[in-house]
Amino acid sequence: MTAATLERNRTVGLSRTRRMPFGSKHASDWTLGIAAAAVVAFLYLPVVVLIIFSFNDNNLTTWPLAGFTWHWYQNAFANKELMIALGNSIYVASIATALCVVLGVPAGIALDRIDFPGKLLFRRLVLLPLVLPGIVTGLAMMIMFTKVLGLSLSLTTVILGHGTALVSVVATQVFARLQRFNRRMEEASADLGARPLQTFWMVTLPNIRSAILGSALLSFTLSFDEIPVTYFLTGRDNTLPMYIYSTLRRGITPEINAIGTVIVLASLVLIVLSIWLLSDRGEKSGK
Amino acid sequence: MDLDTRRRVNYAGVLAGPVAWTTLFMFVPYAILLAYSFYSREFPLIVPDFQLGNYLQLFQDQQYFQVFMRTLKIASLVTVGAILLAYPLTYFIVFKIRSPRVRMTIYASVIVPLWVSYLLRSYTWKTILGNQGVLNSFLIWAGILDQPSDLFLYNQFAMVLTLTYIFVPFMVMSIFAALEKIPVSLIEASKDLGVGRIRTFLAVTLPLSVPGILAGAAITFGLTMGDFVAPFLVGGPDGALLATTIQAQFGTALNWPLGAAIAMVMMVIILLIITATDRAERAGRLDLG
Numbered sequence: 053m054t055a056a057t058l059e060r061n062r063t064v065g066l067s068r069t070r071r072m073p074f075g076s077k078h079a080s081d082w083t084l085g086i087a088a089a090a091v092v093a094f095l096y097l098p099v100v101v102l103i104i105f106s107f108n109d110n111n112l113t114t115w116p117l118a119g120f121t122w123h124w125y126q127n128a129f130a131n132k133e134l135m136i137a138l139g140n141s142i143y144v145a146s147i148a149t150a151l152c153v154v155l156g157v158p159a160g161i162a163l164d165r166i167d168f169p170g171k172l173l174f175r176r177l178v179l180l181p182l183v184l185p186g187i188v189t190g191l192a193m194m195i196m197f198t199k200v201l202g203l204s205l206s207l208t209t210v211i212l213g214h215g216t217a218l219v220s221v222v223a224t225q226v227f228a229r230l231q232r233f234n235r236r237m238e239e240a241s242a243d244l245g246a247r248p249l250q251t252f253w254m255v256t257l258p259n260i261r262s263a264i265l266g267s268a269l270l271s272f273t274l275s276f277d278e279i280p281v282t283y284f285l286t287g288r289d290n291t292l293p294m295y296i297y298s299t300l301r302r303g304i305t306p307e308i309n310a311i312g313t314v315i316v317l318a319s320l321v322l323i324v325l326s327i328w329l330l331s332d333r334g335e336k337s338g339k
Numbered sequence: 340m341d342l343d344t345r346r347r348v349n350y351a352g353v354l355a356g357p358v359a360w361t362t363l364f365m366f367v368p369y370a371i372l373l374a375y376s377f378y379s380r381e382f383p384l385i386v387p388d389f390q391l392g393n394y395l396q397l398f399q400d401q402q403y404f405q406v407f408m409r410t411l412k413i414a415s416l417v418t419v420g421a422i423l424l425a426y427p428l429t430y431f432i433v434f435k436i437r438s439p440r441v442r443m444t445i446y447a448s449v450i451v452p453l454w455v456s457y458l459l460r461s462y463t464w465k466t467i468l469g470n471q472g473v474l475n476s477f478l479i480w481a482g483i484l485d486q487p488s489d490l491f492l493y494n495q496f497a498m499v500l501t502l503t504y505i506f507v508p509f510m511v512m513s514i515f516a517a518l519e520k521i522p523v524s525l526i527e528a529s530k531d532l533g534v535g536r537i538r539t540f541l542a543v544t545l546p547l548s549v550p551g552i553l554a555g556a557a558i559t560f561g562l563t564m565g566d567f568v569a570p571f572l573v574g575g576p577d578g579a580l581l582a583t584t585i586q587a588q589f590g591t592a593l594n595w596p597l598g599a600a601i602a603m604v605m606m607v608i609i610l611l612i613i614t615a616t617d618r619a620e621r622a623g624r625l626d627l628g
Contacts, residue, residue, distance in 0.1 A: 080536065081435060088431035091424050092445075095452055095507060098463035101473055105466065113466040114476035159357035166350050170358075177361045183558055183613055185565020187582050188602050191589065192368035195375060195599070216364040219357075248349050270454060277456040279568055280582075284589070293458045300572060304466055312459045319455045327447055 099316060106309035113304065124310035134311060137295035144210050144291055145275040151215030152271040156222025157264060163223065164230040179224070181217040186280030189217050194284040205287035213281040218271045225267035225330060229260045266329030269322045277319070369606075375599035385595055393600035403584065403601075410581040413498060414563040418556045420503035425510035425555070430544075432511075433518040434526075446515060453508035458568060464501045465572050468492040493575035501569045506562070510555035517551025518544070550620040557616040561609040581605055 105113045109121035128134055159178055162168075181189055193213050197203045237259075241251040279293050286294060292315070296308055379388040397403045428449065436442040452460065467473045468491035475487040491497060521544060529539040567582035574580070581601055588598030 078536070084427055084431050084435065087427045088435075091428040091507065092449060094424070094504065095449060098460055098467065098504070099452065099455070101467055102459065102463045105473070112471050112476075113469075113473055114471055115473055115480050116476075155357050155360050158353045159361075162350075162354050162357060166354060168350070168354060173366075174358060174361060177365045178357070180365065183561050184606060184609060185562055185582065187565050187567060187585060188372070188606050189365075189368075191585065191598070191602055192372040193364065194589075195595070196368040196371050200371060212364060216360070219360070223357075248345070273454055277458060279458055280565070283567075283586075293456070296458060296462070297568075297571075300462060300465075304462075304469075308462070309466075312456070312462070315456050316459060320451065323451050323454045324447070327451070 102309055102316060103313045105306060106313040108306065111306065113306070113309070124306040125314075128307045128310040128314075131307065133290075134292070134295060134307075137290045137292045138311075140207060140289050141276050141292040144207055144214060145272045147211050148214035148218065148275040149268050149272045151211065152218050152222045153264060153268050155215065156219045156267070156271075157226050157260075159219060159223040160226025160230060160260075163227045179220050182220050182224070186217060186278070187284070189213070190281035190284035193281070197285070205285055207286070207289050207291075209285045209287070210282050210291065213285040214275040214278055217278070217281050218274055221271050221274065222264065222267040225263045225270075226260055229263035233259050262329045266326040269326035269329070273319050273322050273326075277315070372599050373603060375596055376603045378596040378599075380594050380596050383593065393597045394604070396597060397601055397604060406579050406581060406584050407604075409495075409577075409579075410564055413495060413502070413580060414560045416499045417502040417506060417563045418559045420499060421506045421510040421559050422514075422552055422556065424503065424507050425514055426548075426552070428507075429511050429514040429518055433515065434523075446511075449511050450508045453512070457505060460505060461501050461569050461572050464497065464504065465492065468497055468500075468573065492573055493578070495574070495578060497573040497575075498569050498578055498580075501573050502563050502566065505569075506559040509558050509562075510552075513555035513558070514548060514551040517548040517554075521547045553616040553619050557612045560612060564605055564609065 101113075104117070106124055107120050107122075108117050109123065110118040163171075163175060163178070168174075190213060193209070193216065194205070197205065197209050197212075203209060233256075237255050238251050241255045242248070246254065277293055278291075279297060282291055282294055283297075290298070292311075296311070299305070299308065374387075375385075376393055377389045377391070379386050379390055379392060397407060432442055432445055432449070436445065465472075469475070470487050470489055470492065472492070474491055475484065478484040479487065525543055525547075526539060529543050530536075534542070564580070565582050566580065567586050570578045570580045570583045574583075582605075585598045585601050585605075588594045588601070592598075
């Protein structure tokens, strides 16, 4: 949210308080409120089910609950294949995130302030993975890697795929932050005799730092959970989502609920942190 | 070096990495995919060629055409479902919650699930809707059902439900952006002029939020079209979607050129939708003056 939006929200909030004091709420407001609450409940229902049944002492996910157990967590963490997949996912997501930052930051800067031939095509290509299903990107890269470059599929090709599909996340956030950034500060720095690289390190970078960090966290979460691109680009090694995907073929075990709960809670923390960094407050703390 | 040259050198330094990367890992692969869609298959070989047979097969072969139409149907239902769920929620968040802090907190809590493991969120519906799942056992426990029902899982309903669930936060995000831009003074002016709530909504709020609905619909429709996880997890025997078919062409069916052609058709449809909604959005913005 921009500062301007927040500012407007504040005034909007005021005028609404004046116009609609408590008590004069229309019946339709209540209907709307209940509908809104129902949709939020719908959004969180599966997450709650996942967490509850990860502690439920029953092989099946059935109601009523059978009692509390840590058993599924112990099983999950004792499962070698699963732990290897978890390690692979952390490895892939870390390097893919680094790639996204190394490529996404200059891409965001280029989109914001450099005019060059082919910029429109470049912009379209960078943003494409945001709207294009991963299966198309995954397929296209798989054909190139195996048939044209003669590479064999491995975690490295998965990393290249994730880096490509997720660079847009960092690029768009850096671009958005730069658009709101006061260019005068860079001009002032230049006027004071700083070289461009100095200006970048000392003025521009501190201003976009929280946007970079926030979008990096988001990229990490997305890469960690990625399925469609990974599906086509992975060789013998499984990432965690691919491992889960393949076990689901065989049927459901509460072990998946346990590792799923860990992933969901870890993702929630990273995402909330990321939203905070990408918001106004992140911007202020970044300065 | 004069200033202009130095600047150009800097710009080149910034541009080189991202441009080289997008060219090598996006432009070239998409071009190769396009080329493959014209190749022909002489089992078990794939022969470089230039012919439209793969595209024709998608539209002439009943087996594939059915999947194509089903995908459009499911994607439309999911899009409509997501709009119907997201709109009232977003409207409530934007117009009925007075404290900006509470509003942003609720908004954030609604869109957070968007980035939480997509696989696990789909998978949980499988555990909820299944024959031995949470819903069935709950209904039996509550005395509503005698026997577990097979009606909830492995059908198109389950797919639409799961995918709608996945895409509601996307929709909320785009509708929120549109509703938030509407000046409350416009709505108040309409009310001051004696226009009722419902007519104010239909004449002022709804038309001004159309760009947001369109943007959300475009993303939802496109990403639903390309999904193969929901059909795999909760879809039934009549649940194959385009992405499932593509997957099969690169797997067991071993017909890469056909798979590439289907992927290209999907990509073209999505690009057309995005371009069209972008235009409509820009036109909508002009309307606002």
